[in-house]
Amino acid sequence: MAFTRDKWGFSTPLLSPLYPKPPYHYVQAQSAMVMYEMDEKELAALVPEPLVPVSNKCIAFIGGGGKVGTGLGAYWEAGVWPVVRYKEWFGAFECLLYLDSELGICAGREIYGMEKKLANLKMYQQQNIVKGELERVGTRLMSLSVSLEEPAKEADLKDLEFTKDGVFSIKVIPSPEEGQPPEVCELVLTKTQITKLHGFWKGTAGLCFPEPTDVDPLYKFAPKRVIGGYYGIMDAVLPFGKIVYRY
Numbered sequence: 001m002a003f004t005r006d007k008w009g010f011s012t013p014l015l016s017p018l019y020p021k022p023p024y025h026y027v028q029a030q031s032a033m034v035m036y037e038m039d040e041k042e043l044a045a046l047v048p049e050p051l052v053p054v055s056n057k058c059i060a061f062i063g064g065g066g067k068v069g070t071g072l073g074a075y076w077e078a079g080v081w082p083v084v085r086y087k088e089w090f091g092a093f094e095c096l097l098y099l100d101s102e103l104g105i106c107a108g109r110e111i112y113g114m115e116k117k118l119a120n121l122k123m124y125q126q127q128n129i130v131k132g133e134l135e136r137v138g139t140r141l142m143s144l145s146v147s148l149e150e151p152a153k154e155a156d157l158k159d160l161e162f163t164k165d166g167v168f169s170i171k172v173i174p175s176p177e178e179g180q181p182p183e184v185c186e187l188v189l190t191k192t193q194i195t196k197l198h199g200f201w202k203g204t205a206g207l208c209f210p211e212p213t214d215v216d217p218l219y220k221f222a223p224k225r226v227i228g229g230y231y232g233i234m235d236a237v238l239p240f241g242k243i244v245y246r247y
Contacts, residue, residue, distance in 0.1 A: 011110065019107045024071035024238040028198060031063030032123060032130045033230045034144045034205040036223035043082055046220060050187070050245060051084040051093055051168060058082050058221055059092065060144055060207050062123050062132030075101030076121040078134040078142060080221045081167065086244060089165040089189055096218055098134055098141070112241050113171020113188050117216070128203075130231045134218075140210040141218050146229030149203035156202055156230075166191035169241075190241035198233040205229025 009017030040056045047053050064076035077099045081092035098119035099105050108114035119136035128149070134142040166189045173184040205228055212219035 019103050020071050022240045026066050026236045027068040029066035031232050032132045032146050033059050033061040034207045035059055035227040037225045039224055051086050054085045055083050072103045075104045078121050091165045092163050092167045094167050094169045112190050113169040141216050143208050145206045146231045147203035148201040152200045152202040185247040186243045187245035188241045189244045193237045194234050196235040200232040202230050
């Protein structure tokens, strides 16, 4: 009997797919986020068309872990999110993301076009301070901390409303033929759904990019002013995305 396309798995290898199709569920995942402002001109030079920055605000984050992660497993992830828009959609642009899981990296890049690389991440709490650290190939790329000073209120969550329409990513799949344009070049919008919030706190925060390098240029998103930080524990679902623009 022929191995016809209807018998293929969702992803490669066709005989034993690396990951299943979305949605992906996460239980009691953690997230430490630092809200900050950066130089407007420098930010504008880092946001690809047709996205447009709507302010000079960004969020640096490290999150993940959790008790259960279905589909992709539980993993840690870190990166920065500038606040952007495209037409009527407002969200964050996922640039320079770092994970410690091949499932999360491959699915994120192949399905959504998220700009993910393999790295070492950790997050821990000492006293009332949550600290996150990102390191790749021996280089300390990012360090952040959030002081858990009080529960966040509903009004405080408005600081994070720029993700209300989701997050943007640019999916680029190069052609296997020399000199040809990419096989795929799309702007994708994906909305992660928070299904349960187990706790959410706010406080003062710190953020630095200890070892600047153009190999992984997170330092280009350096803060001009740190506004504050948040730490949350939540259940979430990552569904399929939506193609909003084709280059």
